[in-house]
Amino acid sequence: MFNRILVAIDGSKMSEKALQTALKFAKERFSKIGVIHVEKNLQIVDGMPIKTIDNIYTDQETKGRDLLQQAITLAEEEGIEIETHYVMGEPAIQIAKKADELNYQLIVIGSRGLGNIKGLMLGSVSQKVSQLAHCPVLIIK
Template identity: 25%
Template sequence: MYDRILVPTDGSECADRAVDHAIDIASQYGAELRVLSVIDARDMSHSAPAISIEQVEKALRERAESVIGDVADRAEEAGVSVITAVEPGIPDDVVVEYANEHDCDLIVMGTHGRTGLERYLLGSVTERTVRRADVPVLTVRQTD
C-alpha cells in the first residue's frame, strides 16, 4: 500500500512523535522513508541587521541537517531505507511539491511544530498541507 512515506520534520517534540509513526509504518510496509526539513524562507527575512542572510541560512541549514540526520539514524536502526533532504521555501508549499515530485504515497506530520503566535494566526503548516496534498496525510498530536 505504501512505497514512499514522507515525514517533514522541524525537530519539535510533535514532529518527533510523527517520525516514530512514520518509521513504524515504513517498517510494516517495507516502504522507503523520505525525511524532509524545510528552511522557512520567512525565517531569513527576520534576521538582525548585524547578521547576514547567508549566516542565518547557514545556521538554519546546519540545524535542519542535524535534525534529519538524527531521524535517518533512527530509521536505519529500525531497518528502514531512508532518504533525506533539506529544502528552502514556504513549508507547506515545499512539502506538497516534494510529495508530488517524489511520488510519495503518504505524508506523516505533527500537528504542531516550532511556531510562534504569528504563524499560529496565519494558519498551520499541517492544516494547509492536509488541504492541498494529493495523498493521505496522517497527522500526529504531540500527546495522546
C-alpha cells in the same frame, strides 16, 4: 498500500512523534521513507550585514541537516530505507510539492510545530499540507 512515506520534521516534539510513527509504518509495511526539513526563508532587515545573513543561513542549514542526520540514524537502526530532503521556502507548499514530485503515497506530519502565534491565526502547516497534498496526510497529535 503506502510504499513511499514522507515525514516532515522541524525539531518539535510533534515532529519527533511524527517521525516515530512514520518509522513504525515503514517497518511494518516494508516501505521506504523520506524525511523533509523545510527552512523558512529569512526575513532580512534593511542594513543587515551580508556576513550576518550568511552566518544565519549557515546556522539554520547546520541545524536542519543535523535533524535529518538524526532521522537517518534512527531509520538505519531499524533497517528502513531512507532519503532526506533539505529545502527552503514556505513549509506547507514545499512539503506538498516534494510529495507530488517524488510520488510519495502518504505524508506524516505533526499537528503543531515550532511555529509562533501567527500560525494560530493563519492556520497551521499541517492544515495547509492537508489542503495542498495530492496524497493522504496523517496528522499526529
